[in-house]
Amino acid sequence: MKLEHLNKPTTKNIGWVKSIKDGIVALDGLQEAKMGEKIVGPNSIQALVLNIDRTGVAGIILGDFTKIAEGDQFETTGEVMSIHASDAVVGRVVNAQAEPIDGRGPLPKDGVYMPVEKIAPGVIERQPVNQPLQTGIMAVDAMIPIGRGQRELVIGDRNTGKTAFAVDTIINQKNSEKPVVCIYVGIGQKRSRIAQLVEKLEQLEAMEYTIVVSATASDPVALQYLAPYTATAIGEYFMEQGKDVLIIYDDLTKHAWAYRQISLVLERPPGREAYPGDIFYLHSRLLERSVRLNEELGGGSITALPIVETQLSDVSAYIPTNIISITDGQIYFETDLFNAGFRPAIDAGNSVSRVGTTAQIKPMKKVAGQLRLELAQFKELEAFAQFGSGDLDARTKQRIERGRRIRELLKQKQYNPLPVFTQVALIYAVNNGFLDEVSLEKIQEVKERFVLYLEGQENKDNYEELVKDYFEKYEIT
Amino acid sequence: MNNIQLEKLLATLKVEESKAIVEYAGVLTEVQQKALEQKVISRYPEATEVTFRENPDLIAGLRVLYQDYVYDDSAQGRVEQLKNTLETI
Numbered sequence: 414m415k416l417e418h419l420n421k422p423t424t425k426n427i428g429w430v431k432s433i434k435d436g437i438v439a440l441d442g443l444q445e446a447k448m449g450e451k452i453v454g455p456n457s458i459q460a461l462v463l464n465i466d467r468t469g470v471a472g473i474i475l476g477d478f479t480k481i482a483e484g485d486q487f488e489t490t491g492e493v494m495s496i497h498a499s500d501a502v503v504g505r506v507v508n509a510q511a512e513p514i515d516g517r518g519p520l521p522k523d524g525v526y527m528p529v530e531k532i533a534p535g536v537i538e539r540q541p542v543n544q545p546l547q548t549g550i551m552a553v554d555a556m557i558p559i560g561r562g563q564r565e566l567v568i569g570d571r572n573t574g575k576t577a578f579a580v581d582t583i584i585n586q587k588n589s590e591k592p593v594v595c596i597y598v599g600i601g602q603k604r605s606r607i608a609q610l611v612e613k614l615e616q617l618e619a620m621e622y623t624i625v626v627s628a629t630a631s632d633p634v635a636l637q638y639l640a641p642y643t644a645t646a647i648g649e650y651f652m653e654q655g656k657d658v659l660i661i662y663d664d665l666t667k668h669a670w671a672y673r674q675i676s677l678v679l680e681r682p683p684g685r686e687a688y689p690g691d692i693f694y695l696h697s698r699l700l701e702r703s704v705r706l707n708e709e710l711g712g713g714s715i716t717a718l719p720i721v722e723t724q725l726s727d728v729s730a731y732i733p734t735n736i737i738s739i740t741d742g743q744i745y746f747e748t749d750l751f752n753a754g755f756r757p758a759i760d761a762g763n764s765v766s767r768v769g770t771t772a773q774i775k776p777m778k779k780v781a782g783q784l785r786l787e788l789a790q791f792k793e794l795e796a797f798a799q800f801g802s803g804d805l806d807a808r809t810k811q812r813i814e815r816g817r818r819i820r821e822l823l824k825q826k827q828y829n830p831l832p833v834f835t836q837v838a839l840i841y842a843v844n845n846g847f848l849d850e851v852s853l854e855k856i857q858e859v860k861e862r863f864v865l866y867l868e869g870q871e872n873k874d875n876y877e878e879l880v881k882d883y884f885e886k887y888e889i890t
Numbered sequence: 891m892n893n894i895q896l897e898k899l900l901a902t903l904k905v906e907e908s909k910a911i912v913e914y915a916g917v918l919t920e921v922q923q924k925a926l927e928q929k930v931i932s933r934y935p936e937a938t939e940v941t942f943r944e945n946p947d948l949i950a951g952l953r954v955l956y957q958d959y960v961y962d963d964s965a966q967g968r969v970e971q972l973k974n975t976l977e978t979i
């Protein structure tokens with residue numbers, strides 16, 4: 414323990430609380446305070462400076478603001494806001510200040526302090542995104558592939574399966590060849606939902622490599638504002654060790670609401686929809702930190718899956734359009750598909766991955782192109798499917814039937830991600846007509862049997878032979 | 891409050907703002923006080939007056955207060971620092 418600093422006198426800059434409203438404190442004094450600086454008050458309660466003007470300084474209290482009263486003294490620390498990150502945080506549930514809240518005791522202090530705000534690595538420090546991050550969801554891995562280091566937006570109305578998709582992606586990392594540290598950030602969620610999620614991850618043995626950062630709806634807005642940055646700081650700790658990290662921000666719409674509330678109390682001029690003028694910068698500086706570093710810096714990566722909730726499928730609203738323009742693609746969840754029983758309710762037509770097939774393994778690239786084409790052709794012809802089959806030519810009928818089988822095959826149960834070679838084999842089977850003679854109602858049954866058959870095979874690389882063998886020997890059409 | 895009263899109040903506040911306060915524990919001789927006064931004014935040139943005030947809570951040493959700056963060279967300040975250092979372990 415270093416104690417040399419105790420030999421020197423200290424020079425502090427202090428301020429006094431003028432007012433406190435909803436966790437936002439206005440102070441007199443603090444002439445030396447800098448933007449984003451950490452200041453400390455009574456009972457070691459920390460605050461973050463967010464406003465500096467001629468009337469004084471204002472900041473957000475990161476703690477119990479009911480313990481702060483008018484006249485209380487705060488002092489500058491000369492430090493930016495930082496959180497403590499260490500290997501021991503994996504498997505734990507923490508708050509927006511990276512303090513454990515899962516009742517399993519304190520975290521050891523043998524890690525490092527990571528700044529919550531950081532300038533993203535420049536272009537020289539990066540390398541192209543070309544390693545796949547398998548989600549285990551066939552619709553995504555085949556048609557909207559995600560690479561390590563990419564930012565892929567998950568967007569859709571409430572209750573369309575966005576969080577379920579994110580959780581399945583976490584679960585699928587269990588069998589990943591190169592391990593991925595997963596971080597789930599819950600912003601403005603219900604506490605019960607976070608508890609259920611943690612319980613499910615523990616049940617499926619996914620908490621062993623997952624960190625949950627929680628800033629629920631009942632937490633102060635200051636913590637809801639800080640949580641995504643804390644999660645990114647923790648992610649950067651692992652990325653700088655050369656590891657791959659997946660961060661799920663659930664969701665950034667509530668993050669924007671929290672920042673709007675803070676800005677309005679700070680009396681910043683409101684803009685469109687009462688959001689402050691720097692609402693774009695709030696998310697752009699967060700998501701720019703998701704990168705793939707070059708080999709000199711360890712080759713680690715952060716893949717971001719920000720979730721945005723739309724109202725009545727309006728993707729042209731303010732926050733959704735902001736984040737669509739920041740991210741490297743979006744996965745669009747549609748309510749109609751969800752209600753019709755197509756789950757995951759992914760609209761492949763309106764979804765895109767700007768990284769594309771660069772982030773796919775070769776076998777998947779080979780089979781996925783045809784799948785996408787077949788599905789697109791089916792969508793165009795779907796309207797004609799309502800006519801009697803007697804009015805359509807044989808080729809059109811075949812395309813419609815193939816498309817129906819593809820759509821049925823893309824359905825997946827929750828908590829049931831598929832390994833990539835199983836997906837390749839299934840897509841190969843449907844592309845080459847092995848499921849054409851199977852009735853629609855039997856597709857799921859045949860799929861389950863085939864998946865079980867594949868699990869028993871040692872060499873899955875030879876998927877073409879495996880498919881032919883299976884369907885010729887076992888499936889009666 | 892009329893304009894003249896307001897101006898008087900503002901003038902009083904400005905005078906208060908430009909005062910530096912030196913708190914000390916123990917004994918401070920006149921020579922030491924004079925030397926300290928010069929040191930404080932050289933450090934904070936806008937300070938027009940330096941007042942001295944005994945504060946036994948400091949245990950030993952001194953503390954200089956000027957506007958929102960605090961220069962702390964007291965035993966109590968060192969104990970506070972030690973407490974903060976131990977809390978981070």
